[in-house]
Amino acid sequence: MAGPARLLSTGELTRSKGRFGAVVAALALIVFLVLVLGALADGLFYGATGAVRSSNATAYAFSDDAEGSLIRSRLDESDVAAFAAAPGVEAAGPIGVLLTGGEGPSGEVDLAVFGLDVGGPGTPTTLVEGRLPDPGETGVAAVDTRLEDEGVTLGSQVSVGEVSVEVVGFVSDTAYQLQPTVWTSVADWRAMRDAVRPELRGQPTSINAVALVTESGASLADIAAAKPGTTVLTADEVGLAIPGVAQQKSTLNSIIYTTVAVATLVVALFFALLVLEKRELFAALKALGTSTGALGRAVFVQAIVATVLGIVLGTIVARLFGLIIPSTVPTLFRTDTLIQIAIFTLVAGVIGAAFSLRRIARIDPATAIGGTL
Amino acid sequence: MNDPVVDATSSTPDGPGPSPSQDAAGHPGALLRVENVSKVYGSGHTAVTALDDATMSVDQGEFVALLGPSGSGKTTLISIIGGLLSASSGSVHIGNVDVTTLGGKERTKFRAERVGFVFQSANLVPFLTARENLLYVATLVKTPKKAASQRADQLLEELGLAGRAKNLPEQLSGGERQRVAIGRALMNDPDLVLVDEPTAALDTALGRQVVQLLRREIKDRGKTGIMVTHDLRMVEYTDRVFEILDGHLTHVESPSALGH
Ligand SMILES: Nc1ncnc2c1ncn2[C@@H]1O[C@H](COP(=O)(O)OP(=O)(O)OP(=O)(O)O)[C@@H](O)[C@H]1O
Numbered sequence: 215m216a217g218p219a220r221l222l223s224t225g226e227l228t229r230s231k232g233r234f235g236a237v238v239a240a241l242a243l244i245v246f247l248v249l250v251l252g253a254l255a256d257g258l259f260y261g262a263t264g265a266v267r268s269s270n271a272t273a274y275a276f277s278d279d280a281e282g283s284l285i286r287s288r289l290d291e292s293d294v295a296a297f298a299a300a301p302g303v304e305a306a307g308p309i310g311v312l313l314t315g316g317e318g319p320s321g322e323v324d325l326a327v328f329g330l331d332v333g334g335p336g337t338p339t340t341l342v343e344g345r346l347p348d349p350g351e352t353g354v355a356a357v358d359t360r361l362e363d364e365g366v367t368l369g370s371q372v373s374v375g376e377v378s379v380e381v382v383g384f385v386s387d388t389a390y391q392l393q394p395t396v397w398t399s400v401a402d403w404r405a406m407r408d409a410v411r412p413e414l415r416g417q418p419t420s421i422n423a424v425a426l427v428t429e430s431g432a433s434l435a436d437i438a439a440a441k442p443g444t445t446v447l448t449a450d451e452v453g454l455a456i457p458g459v460a461q462q463k464s465t466l467n468s469i470i471y472t473t474v475a476v477a478t479l480v481v482a483l484f485f486a487l488l489v490l491e492k493r494e495l496f497a498a499l500k501a502l503g504t505s506t507g508a509l510g511r512a513v514f515v516q517a518i519v520a521t522v523l524g525i526v527l528g529t530i531v532a533r534l535f536g537l538i539i540p541s542t543v544p545t546l547f548r549t550d551t552l553i554q555i556a557i558f559t560l561v562a563g564v565i566g567a568a569f570s571l572r573r574i575a576r577i578d579p580a581t582a583i584g585g586t587l
Numbered sequence: 588m589n590d591p592v593v594d595a596t597s598s599t600p601d602g603p604g605p606s607p608s609q610d611a612a613g614h615p616g617a618l619l620r621v622e623n624v625s626k627v628y629g630s631g632h633t634a635v636t637a638l639d640d641a642t643m644s645v646d647q648g649e650f651v652a653l654l655g656p657s658g659s660g661k662t663t664l665i666s667i668i669g670g671l672l673s674a675s676s677g678s679v680h681i682g683n684v685d686v687t688t689l690g691g692k693e694r695t696k697f698r699a700e701r702v703g704f705v706f707q708s709a710n711l712v713p714f715l716t717a718r719e720n721l722l723y724v725a726t727l728v729k730t731p732k733k734a735a736s737q738r739a740d741q742l743l744e745e746l747g748l749a750g751r752a753k754n755l756p757e758q759l760s761g762g763e764r765q766r767v768a769i770g771r772a773l774m775n776d777p778d779l780v781l782v783d784e785p786t787a788a789l790d791t792a793l794g795r796q797v798v799q800l801l802r803r804e805i806k807d808r809g810k811t812g813i814m815v816t817h818d819l820r821m822v823e824y825t826d827r828v829f830e831i832l833d834g835h836l837t838h839v840e841s842p843s844a845l846g847h
């Protein structure tokens with residue numbers, strides 16, 4: 215862009231730094247807030263759903279009363295065969311889940327123990343170090359990388375009750391309900407479960423759910439029909455069914471949308487005031503032969519520059535803030551969330567500036583002359 | 588600086604003359620022809636006739652005054668001439684363009700290319716330097732950068748502002764600001780320069796200086812200028828005077844005739 219709009223926008227941006235600084239600061243504050251909220255939302259969501267998102271299973275079968283919760287569901291090992299034979303199912307495998315406190319090399323840790331046929335359905339796909347337990351191997355586990363913070367290394371022992379397993383590998387992004395996971399055999403899982411939940415000892419073949427790898431386009435209802443009293447949900451649905459996840463997501467999203475709306479308002483008000491204050495000047499510039507379009511473009515350029523600066527500044531501050539947040543607060547700064555928020559804010563800035571357009575269009579160049587009108 | 592009145596006699600082809608026939612519509616060779624222009628503001632019983640059947644013509648190279656008391660219709664007339672306001676009836680020709688028939692966009696372009704304005708309060712862009720204020724209007728007609736720079740520097744030099752080129756308007760005196768506004772009006776080499784009460788915000792001595800400068804710039808470039816004023820003392824720098832009273836364009840006199 216060349217011409218009058220550039221001269222006007224850059225002239226004002228460089229010589230009225232104070233007032234543009236104010237709107238940039240306001241926008242930066244908004245972006246900072248939104249990013250931190252977004253990081254919190256992502257931290258909660260990804261921390262709660264990692265075990266499901268990072269697994270190779272495309273769907274899970276639950277008992278009807280479980281409402282999609284792995285913990286609440288009760289099935290039996292014998293059900294696995296029924297699902298494996300169902301139409302559209304490529305593979306099925308048992309899943310046992312235990313949320314519990316355990317012991318690591320440097321003390322107590324919260325754990326989510328997953329018992330499964332490692333390598334079969336439900337196995338994490340995010341191995342970053344070491345190996346997964348071999349099929350049928352017991353006494354070993356792959357664990358979530360979050361346990362590295364608890365002093366766990368390859369070869370460490372992690373125990374629940376009197377039952378311990380040796381860590382042979384690390385998988386990333388597999389937390390479940392914000393607790394680091396331990397991926398081990400059904401037998402080890404059941405031993406741990408029996409150690410902390412003695413009342414379940416009489417159920418030697420019970421599992422929680424069945425992980426499924428389905429063909430694309432398979433009917434989940436048909437699969438569920440293979441075993442009466444069960445429900446089959448996609449992995450995504452299971453993620454959202456984890457207690458609190460859907461609610462947190464929608465609450466934080468509405469806070470984010472509200473904040474972006476505030477950004478629109480801030481930009482709209484700022485430029486409304488700026489245009490109001492410059493009515494006389496704009497009338498004179500129109501009298502000199504400046505089109506409404508050129509004046510509008512100048513305002514848009516200023517809005518975009520101010521918004522981009524606000525986004526950059528807000529992002530820097532948010533990332534610095536991320537460094538000092540205690541690690542117990544689940545935050546996750548994701549690039550795709552950042553891009554999304556940046557685009558939202560930019561659109562908010564442009565929409566905000568657009569409100570001034572009508573006002574600019576209505577300025578009558580005839581009022582420039584005569585002085586008194 | 589030359590005595591402006593003497594200067595006027597020597598450089599105006601027609602010379603200042605009180606002949607009423609001179610402003611007859613259709614006068615051949617006239618740069619500006621205003622024919623039977625009326626302007627009514629509002630409608631019904633609140634209608635105000637600001638201009639009633641005004642007819643005038645100004646030759647290329649003339650610098651004329653439009654004199655009249657407050658509310659007489661001066662601003663209305665030059666706003667119509669400059670394409671800022673549409674007339675209720677009548678026509679305004681600048682060269683061979685009928686300004687009254689131009690559409691909104693064409694008028695904007697016409698003003699940028701062919702009319703220079705000097706407003707009562709200079710109305711410079713406050714966040715652009717004196718030089719940038721001149722360059723700004725050059726961007727409206729897409730003047731090449733280099734040519735625009737040269738012209739801006741030349742105008743600033745002529746207006747005695749070479750040393751103030753990089754100053755913002757707030758760092759300039761009222762007279763300097765008005766001189767920048769004159770430079771801005773001349774920047775795009777317009778046919779017609781319209782000036783509304785350029786000295787209203789200045790004291791008499793400074794006002795005279797500004798009007799003298801304005802006259803010199805207009806004359807040196809062979810431009811045509813119309814200056815609105817209600818200050819009889821500024822009239823002596825012009826070639827001819829149009830008087831307006833209650834919307835009637837009444838008298839056409841030479842500045843010297845007004846004194847008596
Ligand atoms: N927008 C408008 N609406 C209604 N009436 C108007 C409008 N503009 C001007 N008028 C009226 O038209 C008449 C002429 O106004 P104009 O501004 O042309 O006078 P002027 O000679 O420039 O006066 P001044 O020396 O005070 O600037 C006045 O009676 C004024 O009240």
Ligand SMILES: [Mg+2]
Nearest residue numbers: 584661662663
């Ligand atoms: Mg006026």
